[in-house]
Amino acid sequence: xxxVAEQALNALSIGAEYSLLALGLAIVFSVxxxxxxxxxxxxxxGGYIMYAMALFGAGDIWMILPVCLLTVxxxxxxxxxxxxxxxxxxPATTGLLTxxxxxxxxxxVFLMGVSPRPKAVPAVAVLNTTVxxxxxxxxxxxxLEAGVTAIxxxxxxxxxxxxxxxLAMRAAAHDFTTVRLMxxxxxxxIATAFAxxxxxxxxAAIFFIARRGAIDPFMGLLPVLKAFVACxxxxxxxxxxxxxxxxxxxxxxxxxxxxxxxxxxxLRDAAVFFIIGAILVGRPQGILGKKAELGDKTA
Amino acid sequence: xxxxxxxxxxxGAVRAVHSVSLSVDEGExxxxxxxxxxGKTSMLSAIxxxxxxxxxxxxxxxxxxxxxxxxxxVARGITVxxxxxxxxxxxxxxxxxxxxxxxxxxxxxxxxxxxxYLDMFPILRERFKQSGGSLSGGEQxxxxxxxxxxxxxKLLMLDEPSLGxxxxxVDQIFKLISGLRDHGLTLxxxxxxxxxxxxxxxxxxxxxxxNLEFAGTAEELRTSAxxxxxxxxxxxx
Amino acid sequence: xxxxxxxxxxxxxxxxxxxxxxxGATIIAAFAVGIGLLIMLFGEPYQVRLAVAAYINLILVxxxxxxxxxxxxxxLAHPGFMxxxxxxxxxxxxxxxxxxxxxxxxxxxxxxxxxxxxxSFVAAVSITGIIAALTGLVLVRLSGIAATILTLAxxxxxxxxxxHWVDLFRGxxxxxxxxxxxxxxxxxxxxxxxxxxxRLFKDSRIGxxxxxxxxxxxxxEAMGVNIRALRLIAWVLGGVVCGIAGxxxxxxxxxxxxxxxxxxxxxxxxxxxxxGGMRSVTGAVVGVALISVAMELIRHxxxxxxxxxxxxxxxxxxxxxMLGVIIVLVMCLRSDGLMGGLELDEVxxxxxxxxxxxx
Numbered sequence: 079x080x081x082v083a084e085q086a087l088n089a090l091s092i093g094a095e096y097s098l099l100a101l102g103l104a105i106v107f108s109v110x111x112x113x114x115x116x117x118x119x120x121x122x123x124g125g126y127i128m129y130a131m132a133l134f135g136a137g138d139i140w141m142i143l144p145v146c147l148l149t150v151x152x153x154x155x156x157x158x159x160x161x162x163x164x165x166x167x168x169p170a171t172t173g174l175l176t177x178x179x180x181x182x183x184x185x186x187v188f189l190m191g192v193s194p195r196p197k198a199v200p201a202v203a204v205l206n207t208t209v210x211x212x213x214x215x216x217x218x219x220x221x222l223e224a225g226v227t228a229i230x231x232x233x234x235x236x237x238x239x240x241x242x243x244x245l246a247m248r249a250a251a252h253d254f255t256t257v258r259l260m261x262x263x264x265x266x267x268i269a270t271a272f273a274x275x276x277x278x279x280x281x282a283a284i285f286f287i288a289r290r291g292a293i294d295p296f297m298g299l300l301p302v303l304k305a306f307v308a309c310x311x312x313x314x315x316x317x318x319x320x321x322x323x324x325x326x327x328x329x330x331x332x333x334x335x336x337x338x339x340x341x342x343x344x345l346r347d348a349a350v351f352f353i354i355g356a357i358l359v360g361r362p363q364g365i366l367g368k369k370a371e372l373g374d375k376t377a
Numbered sequence: 378x379x380x381x382x383x384x385x386x387x388x389g390a391v392r393a394v395h396s397v398s399l400s401v402d403e404g405e406x407x408x409x410x411x412x413x414x415x416g417k418t419s420m421l422s423a424i425x426x427x428x429x430x431x432x433x434x435x436x437x438x439x440x441x442x443x444x445x446x447x448x449x450x451v452a453r454g455i456t457v458x459x460x461x462x463x464x465x466x467x468x469x470x471x472x473x474x475x476x477x478x479x480x481x482x483x484x485x486x487x488x489x490x491x492x493x494y495l496d497m498f499p500i501l502r503e504r505f506k507q508s509g510g511s512l513s514g515g516e517q518x519x520x521x522x523x524x525x526x527x528x529x530x531k532l533l534m535l536d537e538p539s540l541g542x543x544x545x546x547v548d549q550i551f552k553l554i555s556g557l558r559d560h561g562l563t564l565x566x567x568x569x570x571x572x573x574x575x576x577x578x579x580x581x582x583x584x585x586x587x588n589l590e591f592a593g594t595a596e597e598l599r600t601s602a603x604x605x606x607x608x609x610x611x612x613x614x
Numbered sequence: 615x616x617x618x619x620x621x622x623x624x625x626x627x628x629x630x631x632x633x634x635x636x637x638g639a640t641i642i643a644a645f646a647v648g649i650g651l652l653i654m655l656f657g658e659p660y661q662v663r664l665a666v667a668a669y670i671n672l673i674l675v676x677x678x679x680x681x682x683x684x685x686x687x688x689x690l691a692h693p694g695f696m697x698x699x700x701x702x703x704x705x706x707x708x709x710x711x712x713x714x715x716x717x718x719x720x721x722x723x724x725x726x727x728x729x730x731x732x733x734s735f736v737a738a739v740s741i742t743g744i745i746a747a748l749t750g751l752v753l754v755r756l757s758g759i760a761a762t763i764l765t766l767a768x769x770x771x772x773x774x775x776x777x778h779w780v781d782l783f784r785g786x787x788x789x790x791x792x793x794x795x796x797x798x799x800x801x802x803x804x805x806x807x808x809x810x811x812x813r814l815f816k817d818s819r820i821g822x823x824x825x826x827x828x829x830x831x832x833x834x835e836a837m838g839v840n841i842r843a844l845r846l847i848a849w850v851l852g853g854v855v856c857g858i859a860g861x862x863x864x865x866x867x868x869x870x871x872x873x874x875x876x877x878x879x880x881x882x883x884x885x886x887x888x889x890g891g892m893r894s895v896t897g898a899v900v901g902v903a904l905i906s907v908a909m910e911l912i913r914h915x916x917x918x919x920x921x922x923x924x925x926x927x928x929x930x931x932x933x934x935x936m937l938g939v940i941i942v943l944v945m946c947l948r949s950d951g952l953m954g955g956l957e958l959d960e961v962x963x964x965x966x967x968x969x970x971x972x973x
Contacts, residue, residue, distance in 0.1 A: 175941060181938070245472050252467050262448065295931075347770060348778070362760070
């Protein structure tokens, strides 16, 4: 029982992390049809800014967290302005390849600017403090991951339903041109989408680095792949789909950790991708996605 | 109010509109007629700024708006309900209408207008919390028109408001359109359905293959069988 | 459309088209091989080595082009298939004595098998093709971005298998002892052949239909084009060509390591492919040539050279950074690449016509 509860929270917290990343991808995709492969590098941006702050003596966690979030948000908005705006009207593949380029640039900026080797970032390690509730043992981080993600999702839903900009973003997912005919600035809608995706990625960065305790230039690669998979699994561009996909992925990973014998442990990621591939054979449109129809905005 | 002066529009390498001039005065209903592919929608797109003007000028209230983007033109008081309605299917009727008023800062005025229009179009009040996609074609057209009205436009352009609607609904839509003039609105209506459009329009233009073929009063066109035959053809219903 | 015409005429047109493709491929191949010949005759040994690397990359990029350029789906799995070609060739071709120390616990009795150079090549490329077909069955069910993400997943899975199936692939340790039988001559011949295959495929009925349907899959399906079958053919052919690149790689270097078949290779070749222009075979040649030269120049900068008496700092990562910059710039400024979808022979014909008209 105890084991099950611990593993369930574990799955939930890992899944929450993927959901945060996947949501950011899905928001940007739904609004402007861009698959932002560079999304994973937002983790790197968050991680390296934490590292830099600790290096220059600003190691207080209450200072690090907001600065980390803010930096990632600014980076996201800036990238949209510099790299993604010129390809906004181009086919999806052009946008995706641009994003690949941006990802490579950021990775190598980290590499050249700091080091090719992993660096320890103990600043947020505090979050790994364990808590005992009765006979159960959890870390603060696990609660935060599940809780903060839940709050972020609720806030996002409220924003998308209650504000004009949120409505415009939902409408843009359907028909961007008509949103412009309402007088809503396309640039504002897209910048907001990037800012939100950056904010969610910033949260994910904090959790991710708290979990790993270290950063390296290519740290964003695997998480963004998994976030992609979560998106595809849930139905690309669907926000609820991204959350569901993230959670399914988290559960799958934890189950595989438990089930896979030790000598196959290294194949965990491969196994996850394999199972996802199998799911997609049955439902190419994802779990929550609907079948594409002629004239739909497709990826 | 709107002056279109020798405007040409290109779609890629193809010229869709050849040096067309037209004007719409305040309080008028002007209709732009012509067969499919005549360049009517291109004309509207150029006026609202969705496609660039290749040659010529578009003037609104005495100011050249060639270089303004679509959003700024909407802010100045031009708006359009696009062909095929383009209701936001994933948003409720209410949300569609709120988004229609996105550029307005006067919350009281918005609420007042909303009430007025919901009284005018009671079916929308009935469907207020339903998604736009669940509405029938005629209801969607009404929603699209009201959504455009919510921005408080000075000039409302309608692109094929009768497209794909049952004749009964078409009548209803056109009645509503002529009623809008009494609210002090200026209208530019693109139609293939010439007979219907000429019933309520003050003036008419006819486009054919991107060229202006006729400019005059609706009366003139309506009463001259020859003109009708020459420009519209008998088969056009 | 053609149903009214006599069938023979159709064949005639097809024949003329094939001839034109062969002629085009010959011109492109002559260009690609010509550069190699010059380097062979006048270059220094290290330049010849660079040329060989460039040819292997070119074959890989052509494998990429066959699928990505025609089906218009960004693909990242190609280094995985290259890796399969390389590892499988090694497993078959390594002498038994060496194999006993490399993979003593080889499954399927592979520890007792040693094939000749050609048989190993054929076996390895065939198996790569089969694996490509199996993955392709899944892949063609997806379109656009989902398909791209699946190609990423395929790369991760293949790499995972290399690294973790220690009994067969030696994990992260290098595989060595492969007969070094391929030199620059082999590369040039192979490159010319692959250029021919890629160009013929592009101009074939399958290639044309595939490109026509790539922009709108649903519309193509509505018109009765079996797009899945077309894409599967392109995917398998592309995979086989990538496998060939891998096999040649193994026969040239004599040693194979899983690291060479992962994201770095994917991005490098992707940048080459994009720079030249995805939609043309010539684009692959141009992209590979330019980026190979650029990367070599940058490599000098990365190691902190002394320029005008000043010791520059190490700039490790600069090469990759530039790849990223190239990709972003090409996409923003000229997403069709330098060739803009044209082939060398088409460009030459155009100039020739203009020149004749001018004269």
